Amino acid sequence: MTKPRAFTAVLATETNTFSPIRIDINAFRASLLARPGEHPETPTLCSAVMTVGRRFARENGWELIEGTAAWADPAGLVSRQTFEGLRDEILDQVAAGGPFDVVVIGLHGAMVADGYDDPEGDLLSRIRSIIGPDVPIIATFDPHSHLTAKRVAAADALIAFKEFPHIDFVDRAEDAWRIAGQAVAGEVKPVMSVYDPKMIDVFPTTSEPMRRFVDDMIRLEKETPDLLSLSVIHGFMAGDVPEMGTRLLAVTNNAPVLGQKMARDLGEALFELRGKVRSIELTPADAYARALEFDGGPVTIADMWDNPGGGTAGDATVLLAEAMARNLECIAFGSIWDPVAVQLCHAAGEGAQMMLRFGAKSAPETGDPIDAEVEIVRNIRNAEQAFGQSIVPIGDASLIRIGGIEVILNSTRAQCFDTSLFSNFGIDPAKRKILVVKSTNHFHQSFARISPLILYCAAGRPYPNDPRVTPYKKAPRDIWPINEIAPANGHETKTSAGSAGRRGG
Numbered sequence: 098m099t100k101p102r103a104f105t106a107v108l109a110t111e112t113n114t115f116s117p118i119r120i121d122i123n124a125f126r127a128s129l130l131a132r133p134g135e136h137p138e139t140p141t142l143c144s145a146v147m148t149v150g151r152r153f154a155r156e157n158g159w160e161l162i163e164g165t166a167a168w169a170d171p172a173g174l175v176s177r178q179t180f181e182g183l184r185d186e187i188l189d190q191v192a193a194g195g196p197f198d199v200v201v202i203g204l205h206g207a208m209v210a211d212g213y214d215d216p217e218g219d220l221l222s223r224i225r226s227i228i229g230p231d232v233p234i235i236a237t238f239d240p241h242s243h244l245t246a247k248r249v250a251a252a253d254a255l256i257a258f259k260e261f262p263h264i265d266f267v268d269r270a271e272d273a274w275r276i277a278g279q280a281v282a283g284e285v286k287p288v289m290s291v292y293d294p295k296m297i298d299v300f301p302t303t304s305e306p307m308r309r310f311v312d313d314m315i316r317l318e319k320e321t322p323d324l325l326s327l328s329v330i331h332g333f334m335a336g337d338v339p340e341m342g343t344r345l346l347a348v349t350n351n352a353p354v355l356g357q358k359m360a361r362d363l364g365e366a367l368f369e370l371r372g373k374v375r376s377i378e379l380t381p382a383d384a385y386a387r388a389l390e391f392d393g394g395p396v397t398i399a400d401m402w403d404n405p406g407g408g409t410a411g412d413a414t415v416l417l418a419e420a421m422a423r424n425l426e427c428i429a430f431g432s433i434w435d436p437v438a439v440q441l442c443h444a445a446g447e448g449a450q451m452m453l454r455f456g457a458k459s460a461p462e463t464g465d466p467i468d469a470e471v472e473i474v475r476n477i478r479n480a481e482q483a484f485g486q487s488i489v490p491i492g493d494a495s496l497i498r499i500g501g502i503e504v505i506l507n508s509t510r511a512q513c514f515d516t517s518l519f520s521n522f523g524i525d526p527a528k529r530k531i532l533v534v535k536s537t538n539h540f541h542q543s544f545a546r547i548s549p550l551i552l553y554c555a556a557g558r559p560y561p562n563d564p565r566v567t568p569y570k571k572a573p574r575d576i577w578p579i580n581e582i583a584p585a586n587g588h589e590t591k592t593s594a595g596s597a598g599r600r601g602g
Contacts, residue, residue: 100158100159100160101157101159101160101198101199101281102159102160102162102195102196102197102198103150103154103159103160103161103162103197103198103199103200103201103277103281104161104162104164104190104191104194104195104197104199104200104201105146105147105150105161105162105163105164105200105201105202105203106147106163106164106165106166106187106190106191106202106203107129107141107143107144107146107147107165107166107167107168107202107203107204108165108167108183108184108187108202108203108204108208108216108217108220109142109143109144109167109168109169109203109204109205109208109239110124110125110168110169110170110171110172110175110205110208111171111205111207111208111239111241111242111333111406111407111408112171112172112173112174112175112207112208112209112210112336112408113171113172113173113335113336113407113408113409113560113561114173114174114209114335114336114337114338115173115335115337115408115560115561115567116171116172116173116335116408116409116410116460117173117410117459117460118172118173118408118410118459118510119172119173119174119175119176120169120172120173120174120175120176120179121175121176121178121179122179122182122183124169124170124172125167125168125169125179125183127169127170127490127492127509128141128168128169128170128490128509129141129144129166129167129168129169130165130166130167131165131166131167132165133162133163133164133165133190134163135166136148136163136166137488139486139487139488140266140267140270140486140487141166141168141487141489142168142205142239142263142266142484142487143168143203143204143205143237143239143266144166144168144203145203145237145266145267145269145270145486146201146202146203146237146270146273146274147163147166147203148267148270148486149267149270149271149273149274150163150201150270150274151163153271153274153277153278157278162190162194162197164186164187164190164191164194165183165186165187165190166203167183168205170405170406170509170510170511171405171406171407171408172408172510173408174209174210174211175208175209175210175211175216176210176211177210177211177212177213179210180208180210180211180213180216181210184216184219184220184223187220187224188220188223188224188227191224191227191228192227195227195228196228196232197228197232198232198281199232199233199234199235199277199280199281200224200228200232200233200234200235201235201236201273201274201277202220202221202224202234202235202236202237203236203237203270204217204220204236204237204238204242205217205238205239205242206238206239206240206241206242206243206244206248206257206330206333207239207241207242207243207333207336209336209338214338214339214571215243215245215247215248215338215340217236217242217245217248218245218246218247218248218251219247221234221236221247221248221251221252222247222248222250222251224251225251225252233253233254233277233280233281233287234251234252234253235252235253235254235255235256235273235276235277235280235287236248236252236254236255236256236273237255237256237257237258237266237269237270237273238255238256238257238258238328238330239257239258239263240257240258240259240261240263240300240328240329240330240331241261241331241332241333242257242330242331242332242333243330243332243333243336243338243340243341243342244291244330244340244344244346245340246340249289249291249346252289253280253287253288253289254273254276254280254287254289254325254326254348255289255328255346255348256269256272256273256276256326256328256348257269257328257329257330257346259302259311259314259315259328259329260302260311261300261301261302261303261307261331261538261539262302262303262514262538262539262540262541262542263539264485264542266485267485267486272326276325276326276348279325285325285350285351286350286351287325287348287349287350287351288348288349288350288351288352288353288356289346289347289348289356290346290347290349290353290356290357290359290360291344291345291346291347291360292344292345292357292360292361292363292364293342293343293344293345293364294343294344294345294364294365294367294368295342295368295575295576295577296342296343296367296368296371296576296577296578297332297334297341297342297343297564297576297577297578297579298331298332298343298371298372298374298375298577298578299331299334299374299375299376299537299562300329300331300374301374301375301376301537301538301541303538303541303542303545304376306370306373306374307370307374310329310366310367310370311329314327314329314363317359321355321359323349323350323351323352323355324347324348324349324350324352324355324356324359325348325349325350326346326347326348327345327346327347327348327359327363328345328346328347328348329343329344329345329346329363329367330343330344330345330346331343332344334561334562334564334567335407335408335560335561336572337567337569337570337571337572338571338572339571339572339573340573341569341571341572341573342572342573342576343364343367343576344364345360345361345363345364345367346360347359347360347363368577371577371578372578376401376538376553377553378401378553378554378555379552379553379554379555380554380555380556381415381416381419381554381556382419384398384416384552384554385398385419385420385423385425385531387550387552388530388531388550388552391549391550393549393550394529394530394531394548394549394550395526395527395528395529395530395531395532395547395548396530396531396532396548396549396550396551396552397531397532397533397534397540397544397548397550397551397552398416398531398532398533398534398552398553398554399534399535399536399537399538399540399551399552399553399554400413400415400416400533400534400535400536400554400556401536401537401538401553401554401555402537402555402556402557402558402559402560402562403415403463403535403556403557403559403560404512404535404536404537404560405434405510405511405512405535406511406512406536406537406539407537407560408560409459409460409559409560410434410458410459410460410463410510410559411432411433411434411507411510411511411512411535412433412434412435412456412457412458412459412463413433413456413457413463413464413535413556413557413559414433414456414457414463414464414465414466414467415463415464415556415557416430416533416554416556417430417433417456417464417467417502417504417533418464418465418467419556420502420531420533421467421469421499421500421502424500424501425501425502425530425531426500426501426502426530427501427528427529427530427531428501428502428503428529428530428531428532428533429502429503429504429505429519429524429526429529429531429532429533430502430503430504430505430533431505431513431518431519431532431533431534431535432491432494432504432505432506432507432513432518432535433455433456433504433505433506433507433535434459434506434507434508434510435455435456435458435506435507435508436492436493436508437455438453438454438455438456438495438506439492439493439494439495439506439507439508440493440508441453442473442476442495442497442506443476443478443493443495445473446473446476447473447474447475447476448472448473449472449473450470450471450472450473451470451471451473452468452469452470452471453467453468453469453470453471453497454466454467454468455467455506459559460559462557462558462559463557463559464556464557469499470499471497471498471499472497472498472499473495473496473497474495474496474497474498474503474522474523475495475496475522475523476493476494476495476496477493477494477495477521477522478493479492479493480492480493480494480507480521480522481517481521482511482513482514482515482517482518482521483514483515483517483543484514484515484539489511489514489515490509490511491507491508491509491511491518492507492508492509493507493508494506494507494508494522496522496523496524503524503529505518505519505522512534512535512536512537512539512540513534513535513536513539513540514536514539514540514543515540515543516543516544516546516547517543518534519532526544526547527547532544532548564578564579565578565579
């Protein structure tokens with residue numbers, strides 16, 4: 098019996114179209130650029146389809162053909178040359194390596210390239226044109242993405258991470274390969290149904306009401322016959338594209354009526370939660386006041402809107418300047434992006450004391466550069482942190498001390514995912530009074546283990562976090578809160594109707 102043949106590849110980044118930091122091929126090289134056979138055994142956020150696919154193929158006697166895996170940390174627009182080059186590299190691999198029984202792709206879903214509002218839709222539709230109408234295409238997505246009609250029409254099953262923080266990226270890759278195996282065996286015919294609740298919001302799943310919402314989705318998947326997958330596409334409010342917004346997605350075993358009802362019911366329930374799901378956002382003064390009043394520690398303060406995971410630079414100094422003005426001690430910052438400052442620290446060497454200017458170079462509303470006499474405590478080449486099963490590079494990095502304040506400077510932008518960011522520099526995070534991290538919520542699982550109080554702080558505005566005032570040019574104007582809508586006025590899109598026609602069923 099001939100072994101089933103599968104192809105897998107990854108092309109992923111998240112694009113903040115308001116970010117001044119452009120992405121070229123070097124940004125992928127800094128994070129992940131693995132040609133066929135080069136992908137490590139550990140996954141990145143969007144490349145778990147490759148590592149899980151290896152295990153699936155081994156356990157089920159499949160032949161797996163690996164294509165290119167490319168991931169760049171979030172930033173601004175991807176250059177046309179870079180996107181088209183990586184896209185065509187993967188398309189050439191599909192064309193040369195076929196025929197295949199299934200294609201499983203790892204995407205982010207919020208990439209925007211120069212000249213392309215929907216690069217993922219472009220890639221998926223081109224893959225479809227190569228492999229024909231009958232080979233299933235399955236893809237995983239980050240929920241902070243844009244569920245466009247083009248990409249849904251090209252694929253058979255799209256599966257988004259359920260959790261924010263995205264601690265389930267390996268689980269969702271396992272879902273993708275489970276559905277792939279069932280589809281190839283003829284056990285299921287994936288059909289997708291989409292509902293648009295006409296909204297955009299931020300949906301942390303570490304607290305109510307979203308914790309219960311996600312738990313209910315997981316329960317429905319287990320209890321409902323013919324329901325293969327449910328996803329909330331949160332949307333990405335920093336992406337100025339025509340189909341920006343939240344979506345509900347159901348994948349069923351050829352049961353579009355069921356899928357439409359599930360997506361609609363969940364979408365209407367989510368619309369009722371609008372404005373009630375975001376974390377409470379404190380000012381810097383209030384965040385520090387609460388942290389200093391708290392008996393115990395460490396208190397973790399999230400500098401949530403200077404989050405490199407949302408495409409900002411991660412070099413804002415608003416919270417650091419406030420800490421210096423208060424002469425705070427036993428406080429550590431992770432981290433501030435400044436490649437030039439890191440270079441100077443490495444040149445000076447550990448133990449050196451020097452005047453250093455760092456931070457606040459990337460954009461307005463990020464504070465002012467810090468000028469201070471610093472002690473260089475630790476220099477690390479090719480520093481890293483953990484995120485679940487992933488290893489996240491932060492580039493050459495330095496730990497500096499300003500009085501009782503410790504600051505990690507990094508040269509490769511990355512948000513803080515894990516307490517290992519601090520411990521890798523010899524800082525015991527559990528012994529600090531305050532930890533300040535640049536992340537919206539991905540830090541939460543790791544830091545909640547040691548931090549009895551977690552605070553979210555809106556310091557400056559490097560990220561467009563209020564859709565009511567963001568100067569969109571392409572985004573829809575009829576979604577909440579850009580335009581207030583009293584009732585939920587969503588609409589369903591039966592993307593799989595096209596798929597059924599394409600397959601003659």
